[in-house]
Amino acid sequence: MSPVGLMKWQVTLQMLLLLGTLGLPVLARWKDRYFSEIQIPDYILTRPKLPPCLTRPTSTQCTSYCRAHLDCEQDFHCCRSFCGNVCMSPEEAEGAKPNHKIRNSVSTVVP
DSSP states (O other): OOHHHHHHHHHHHHHHHHHHHHHHHHHHHHHHHHHSOOOOOTTSOSSOOOOBOSSOOOTTGGGOBOSSGGGSOTTOEEEEETTEEEEEOHHHHHHOOOSSOOOOOOOOOOO
């Protein structure tokens, strides 16, 4: 092969390489636009927040997961607990007392 023919091949390969690498950032931007997840702002709730469970659920109750009250059986409500969102009966929750005490006290310092 003559040196001129070899130079033409080198220039052609260099141009193809250059054009190929220039297209990569553009393709990545289009990919991000079409395949990215929709980001919902924090002030828009996708579903209502569940209230926390007032009692600690048992190990059997921790196996019945839910996302809303409709996922639970009749006379059961969905609530947040340490093992996830679980179905609990409202009677258990109403009869229970929270584990923490709230005190309203004011301390004053006299000079």
